[in-house]
Amino acid sequence: MDGKEYQSEEEFLKEYDSSQFEKLSLTTDMAIFSVSSENTGNYRKLSKKNFSVLLVKRDTYPFKGKWCLPGGFVGIDETIDDAAKRILERETNLHNIYMEQLYTFGDVNRDPRMRIVSVSYIALVDKNKLEDCITENASWFSMDILEDEKEIQVSFDNGIEHFSIVIGKKLKSPTSDRYEYIIKKNDALAFDHAKTIVSGISRLKNKISYTDVVFNMMGEYFTLGELQQVYEVILGKELLDPAFRRIIANKVEKTDKVQTGGGHRPSALFRYKKNHE
Amino acid sequence: MDGKEYQSEEEFLKEYDSSQFEKLSLTTDMAIFSVSSENTGNYRKLSKKNFSVLLVKRDTYPFKGKWCLPGGFVGIDETIDDAAKRILERETNLHNIYMEQLYTFGDVNRDPRMRIVSVSYIALVDKNKLEDCITENASWFSMDILEDEKEIQVSFDNGIEHFSIVIGKKLKSPTSDRYEYIIKKNDALAFDHAKTIVSGISRLKNKISYTDVVFNMMGEYFTLGELQQVYEVILGKELLDPAFRRIIANKVEKTDKVQTGGGHRPSALFRYKKNHE
DNA sequence: TGAATAGTGTCTGTGAGACAATATTAT
DNA sequence: ATAATATTGTCTCACAGACACTATTCA
Numbered sequence: 381m382d383g384k385e386y387q388s389e390e391e392f393l394k395e396y397d398s399s400q401f402e403k404l405s406l407t408t409d410m411a412i413f414s415v416s417s418e419n420t421g422n423y424r425k426l427s428k429k430n431f432s433v434l435l436v437k438r439d440t441y442p443f444k445g446k447w448c449l450p451g452g453f454v455g456i457d458e459t460i461d462d463a464a465k466r467i468l469e470r471e472t473n474l475h476n477i478y479m480e481q482l483y484t485f486g487d488v489n490r491d492p493r494m495r496i497v498s499v500s501y502i503a504l505v506d507k508n509k510l511e512d513c514i515t516e517n518a519s520w521f522s523m524d525i526l527e528d529e530k531e532i533q534v535s536f537d538n539g540i541e542h543f544s545i546v547i548g549k550k551l552k553s554p555t556s557d558r559y560e561y562i563i564k565k566n567d568a569l570a571f572d573h574a575k576t577i578v579s580g581i582s583r584l585k586n587k588i589s590y591t592d593v594v595f596n597m598m599g600e601y602f603t604l605g606e607l608q609q610v611y612e613v614i615l616g617k618e619l620l621d622p623a624f625r626r627i628i629a630n631k632v633e634k635t636d637k638v639q640t641g642g643g644h645r646p647s648a649l650f651r652y653k654k655n656h657e
Numbered sequence: 658m659d660g661k662e663y664q665s666e667e668e669f670l671k672e673y674d675s676s677q678f679e680k681l682s683l684t685t686d687m688a689i690f691s692v693s694s695e696n697t698g699n700y701r702k703l704s705k706k707n708f709s710v711l712l713v714k715r716d717t718y719p720f721k722g723k724w725c726l727p728g729g730f731v732g733i734d735e736t737i738d739d740a741a742k743r744i745l746e747r748e749t750n751l752h753n754i755y756m757e758q759l760y761t762f763g764d765v766n767r768d769p770r771m772r773i774v775s776v777s778y779i780a781l782v783d784k785n786k787l788e789d790c791i792t793e794n795a796s797w798f799s800m801d802i803l804e805d806e807k808e809i810q811v812s813f814d815n816g817i818e819h820f821s822i823v824i825g826k827k828l829k830s831p832t833s834d835r836y837e838y839i840i841k842k843n844d845a846l847a848f849d850h851a852k853t854i855v856s857g858i859s860r861l862k863n864k865i866s867y868t869d870v871v872f873n874m875m876g877e878y879f880t881l882g883e884l885q886q887v888y889e890v891i892l893g894k895e896l897l898d899p900a901f902r903r904i905i906a907n908k909v910e911k912t913d914k915v916q917t918g919g920g921h922r923p924s925a926l927f928r929y930k931k932n933h934e
Numbered sequence: 935t936g937a938a939t940a941g942t943g944t945c946t947g948t949g950a951g952a953c954a955a956t957a958t959t960a961t
Numbered sequence: 962a963t964a965a966t967a968t969t970g971t972c973t974c975a976c977a978g979a980c981a982c983t984a985t986t987c988a
Contacts, residue, residue, distance in 0.1 A: 401730035403680035406763075406774060423988075424938045453678035456772050460763030480835055484761045484776050486683075486737030495733050497683060499761050499774075554931045555869035558757055592832035605939065622942075623977060644939040645985035654831045700960075701965045882966065899969075900950060921966040922958035 405496045408464045409451035409573065411482065411580035412472065414505040414597055415610050416522055424643040429609045430522030432510070433577060435536075435569075436471070437517045442492045443570030447536075449577070450518070451498070464501045472513035478504045478596035483579055490572045498571075502580045504596040507610070525581065525616055531564065532578050543568035547578045588614050592631055595652040603639055603647035604628070630656045682773045685741045686728035686850065688759065688857035689749065691782040691874055692887050693799055701920035706886045707799030709787070710854060711748070712813075712846075714794045719769045720847030724813075726854070727795070728775070741778045749790035755781045755873035760856055767849045775848075779857040781873040784887070802858065802893055808841065809855055820845035824855045865891050869908055872929040880916055880924035881905070907933045 412434040417427040435447040450471040454463040460481075468477055482500040490496065505513065510520055521536040535544040546565035552558040559582070561575045569577070587593050594610055608624050630653070637649040689711040694704040712724040727748040731740040737758075745754055759777040767773065782790065787797055798813040812821040823842035829835040836859070838852045846854070864870050871887055885901050907930070914926040 401682065402733040403682050404731075404733055405678065405680050406683070422938085424986095426939075454681075454763070454774075456679040456681060457765055459765055460761065460774065478830055478832065480829070480833065481761065484737065484758065486731070486776070488734055488736055497731075497737065497776075499763070552757070553755055553873075555755065555872050555929075556757065557864075557868045587834075591834045595832050596830075603940085620978065620980090621940085622944095623979085625941080626977075640986075642939070643937075643987045645941080647940055652832075699965085701963095703966075880967085897951065897953090898967085899971095900952085902968080903950075917959075919966070920960040920964075922968080924967055 405494060406454040406460070406499065407451050407496055408454055408460060408467060408499045408501060409449040409571075409576055410464060410468055410471075410479075410501045410503050411449055411577050412468070412477075412503045412505055413580065413584060414510055414520070415507040415613055416510055416520055417507070418522075426605060426609065426642075429507075429613045431525070431581075431613045432520045432522045433536075433580075434471070434505075434513070434518055435521050435538075437519070438570055439517065446570040447521075447568055448570035449500075449573045454499070460499050464499075468501075468503055471515060471518060472505065473515065474505065474509060474513050478593065482576070482583060485572055485576065487572065498576075500576045500579070502583060504584075504593060506599055507597050508599045523581070527616070532581075534578065534581075536568070541568075545569060545574045545578075547574060585614060585616075592652070595631075598652065601635060601637060601649040601651055604632070604650060605647055607632075607650070679772075682771065683731040683737070683776065684728050684773055685731055685737060685744060685776045685778060686726040686848075686853055687741060687745055687748070687756075687778045687780050688726055688854050689745070689754075689780045689782055690857065690861060691787055691797070692784040692890055693787055693797055694784070695799075703882060703886065703919075706784075706890045708802065708858075708890045709797045709799045710813075710857075711782075711790070711795055712798050712815075713748070714796070715847055716794065723847040724798075724845055725847035726777075726850045731776070737776050741776075745778075745780055748792060748795060749782065750792065751782065751786060751790050755870065759853070759860060762849055762853065764849065775853075777853045777856070779860060781861075781870060783876055784874050785876045800858070804893070809858075811855065811858075813845070818845075822846060822851045824851060862891060862893075869929070872908075875929070878912060878914060878926040878928055881909070881927060882924055884909075884927070 414432050416430045416432040418430060419427055434450065436450050438444055438446050438448055450467055452463065452467045454460055464479060468479060469475060479501055482502050484497060484499045486497045488495060490498070514520070519538045521538045524535040526533040531549060532547045533544060536542065545563070548562040548564050549559040550562065552560050561578055563574050566574045584593070588611065594607070597610060598607060604625060607628065608619060611624065612618055632650040633653045634648050635651050638646045639649055640646040691709050693707045693709040695707060696704055711727065713727050715721055715723050715725055727744055729740065729744045731737055741756060745756060746752060756778055759779050761774060761776045763774045765772060767775070791797070796815045798815045801812040803810040808826060809824045810821060813819065822840070825839040825841050826836040827839065829837050838855055840849070840851050843851045861870070865888065871884070874887060875884060881902060884905065885896060888901065889895055909927040910930045912926050912928050915923045916926055917923040
């Protein structure tokens with residue numbers, strides 16, 4: 381595959397439809413993220429929030445019984461974005477979901493059936509609409525993430541099943557921020573989707589601090605405490621109130637609505653301010 | 658392509674090899690960037706630097722006579738990264754080049770021949786080795802970039818030919834930093850490579866400020882003035898000396914070599930410091 | 935009343951922007 | 962001597978981290 385030398389671009393391109401370059405199958409897989417809430421029992425306390433991902437149980441070989449990301453094939457007359465959108469809507473029953481291309485995985489043996497290249501996406505779902513998008517075989521898993529210099533450990537839990545993965549990280553180059561991920565432990569996730577999930581988490585974690593993507597996970601109205609919890613759960617660390625409020629100050633606008641009933645001072649409801657400076 | 662409803666994941670996956678999902682061709686295209694130098698005539702002055710990209714002239718249809726990014730098909734038994742590396746080495750005669758995946762372009766009609774999806778990469782070449790990698794039909798073009806809120810204009814020049822493109826930008830979502838690019842003017846570049854180049858420029862422009870990727874474009878030894886020029890040319894703006902030196906202070910280490918002969922105070926030669934804090 | 939969250943004030947240190955000043959060379 | 966770059970000093974202002982304090986609700 382590698383040895384042949386081409387004398388010119390012309391010669392090379394002439395071979396574009398030769399049998400040397402067999403066509404292959406293309407799929408898209410989506411890491412659909414949101415933040416789930418869990419009651420604490422204490423009426424005063426806020427609900428515990430969990431960074432969550434939507435997984436689908438495979439009931440056919442290969443990887444029968446394992447969990448995987450929602451995905452499907454890209455049609456020959458269909459844009460990759462369109463395919464991703466189609467799959468997203470089929471899997472969540474929701475529309476107008478935020479979605480962005482993540483990475484294209486192309487290892488030769490990532491699918492045992494045949495050569496399949498996967499263009500992965502991340503998608504973000506309103507945390508108040510988790511219930512609306514549980515279709516057959518799909519389930520939200522909360523994720524507990526432990527990360528250090530060398531590896532990432534993620535524990536998944538959907539209330540019934542529990543499993544965890546360990547992924548090693550290695551910088552692709554000392555000059556870059558790109559990691560090569562190596563699956564060290566994975567009993568429950570199909571294909572290379574463990575890598576996709578970890579890449580997606582990393583993308584979102586970065587992006588939350590320099591874009592407004594979080595608001596795709598919020599309802600129209602939200603309290604700042606709620607918003608802060610979402611930041612904290614994604615970043616995996618606690619934030620100081622005043623600092624947090626400074627950061628998001630010009631991204632949101634206060635409405636005249638308030639939220640009461642929590643056994644504590646009521647909180648103002650805010651709204652995302654589009655086109656802020 | 659869109660209408661069919663699947664009762665289950667199983668039913669869906671059963672069809673994985675059905676004719677509904679025809680296989681397609683996959684290529685990779687590379688935006689290979691570097692910084693070229695141009696003599697100023699004045700012995701005192703530093704050479705003028707230009708942000709540059711390597712283009713290849715097509716001598717076959719479609720787009721015969723147009724310029725395009727180096728690229729080629731991904732083999733059925735070949736990783737996408739391997740294909741990219743193979744093409745990069747074929748096109749530049751250089752090894753150990755920095756390379757990272759950029760974006761996967763999958764519009765249905767992006768290639769007039771047939772459905773071809775392209776996984777694009779950016780690559781960065783040592784600015785002292787530009788001459789080493791001019792193969793047949795390939796040429797370095799310097800780029801003059803004018804950017805505002807709505808569009809990007811890039812003028813290309815290789816000393817013989819000159820042309821320019823205009824690309825409109827539109828945020829894909831108000832919450833994101835992702836742009837959709839629309840080609841407004843393009844007479845000289847084949848396929849959708851104008852978009853690829855603009856995406857690549859944008860990626861590099863961002864990445865230069867939070868990673869060390871610049872050093873892939875520098876030789877082993879360099880002066881801080883030279884390094885600053887490279888930053889300036891990529892960022893498209895001038896930097897203040899003290900600020901710049903503060904930023905890169907712990908990324909580089911001073912060597913005992915100096916560079917003289919410039920009609921001005923000699924400059925210390927620095928080296929990239931790997932594993933800095 | 936007290937537990938819990940909501941919301942604000944302010945001190946401090948870090949770091950970027952800006953400008954000024956000095957150093958050193960080849961012609 | 963001069964034009965050009967090399968290099969360092971320092972002032973100021975913006976902003977993040979940290980901590981303290983006040984406000985308000987409901988079982």
